[in-house]
Amino acid sequence: MNDQVRIAIQGVKASFHEEAAYKYFGREIETIECDSFKKTCEMLKQGKADYVVMAIENSIAGSILPNYNLLRDYRFHIIGEVHLNIQQHLLALPGVKLADIQFVESHPIAIRQCDEFLSDHPEWIVKEGMDTAACAKKILDDKLTHTAAIASEAAAQLYGLTILEKRIETNKKNSTRFLILSNELEEQKNANKASLSFQTSHSIGALASVLQCFAEQNVNLSKIQSMPVVGRRNEYDFYVDVEWKKQADYDAAIRKVLKHTVNFSIMGEYIKNEKI
Structure with missing residues (x-):
């Protein structure tokens, strides 16, 4: 029987949401990959997850407004928060050079975090994807030789990609705040x-x-x-x-x-x- 705590995250393995879940709960957890924030809420509502880790604001991109609507609609209890320092890298298949890149894909928030770097490459076509790590995984799965992803170092390691450019976020003090959501009210001693x-x-x-x-x-x-x-x-x-x-x-x-x-x-x- 699996006694691991189940955490619903938006995105796939090696996403920043998984990193935030590990930071808050430790590594002995089961992360449930969801393709949208609404899906994470549904998993919690249906009892298929014990908690949701949900990004709510980023120091560069600002508040993630649609998630406030989800908080209002689902009325889950916020039992904690976690801040994650976000470092964005440009990832590609091994052997691919910067000159080969025609497309860059990532989550819209990550794209906004790297505006300055991307503006230096107006020849690239920037495409929005579901999640930073999912875009990295897609490069591996589809063997995309002209596409780079903006994602984490953990995503590069997990999906066997090369980091073409490190730390491409505009502000090096780039951080995201995540909320920990529960269906049950859990009293937090020493709440402040x-x-x-x-x-x-x-x-x-x-x-x-x-x-x-x-x-x-x-x-x-x-x-x-x-x-x-x-x-x-x-x-x-x-x-x-x-x-x-x-x-x-x-x-x-x-x-x-x-x-x-x-x-x-x-x-x-x-x-x-x-x-x-």
């Missing part, structure tokens, strides 16, 4: 960070009043993201991440915020993962 969602009234200063509640209680607002409410003009869901040193400050802030918001939800309380 929370992800919240809410709506406010249309009155002037409504959002400012909410943010003031956190400031008054020494609760730090580390992220705020707004998303349009589907089908309702000029209405927004706000997603905020907050951090605190004293639990009592956070509890007091939440009591205050409840008076200024509607559809308030604590999406998860967890331990902050320090950036690399």
Whole structure:
């Protein structure tokens, strides 16, 4: 019987999602490859996975907005987070030279992370793929001699590809934040960070009043993201991440915020993962 924890990831073996799963859970896990973020959520909902590791923001490309919609629709519990330093490389089949390359393929976010490098090669046709590692695997499987993939060193090793150019990401402090999602509420002892969602009234200063509640209680607002409410003009869901040193400050802030918001939800309380 397999007692390994099952983690649904978007992408294939050696993807950054698998790397993030290993960093959070350790290597004694089973990763379930999915071709979309929605599929990872379905696996968790159906009990075919124990957790989902989901990228939510990148330091270069910004927030991954469609994933906020998935968080809203599936209402999973956020039980943790992990930051991964992202290093992108240009990979090709052994023997292929830079001059041979006509096509470059990778995940859209990875492509955006390497804008400057790609702009130096306007002759290349850049194509979007499902996942960084999947694009690397495709080069091996289809023996593509004129195509390079943007992916990790782990992908190069796993699929037997050569690194033509190392560290092609625009910003060398390129990092991605991943959320750990569970269908069950798992209380995290010593939690010092929370992800919240809410709506406010249309009155002037409504959002400012909410943010003031956190400031008054020494609760730090580390992220705020707004998303349009589907089908309702000029209405927004706000997603905020907050951090605190004293639990009592956070509890007091939440009591205050409840008076200024509607559809308030604590999406998860967890331990902050320090950036690399």
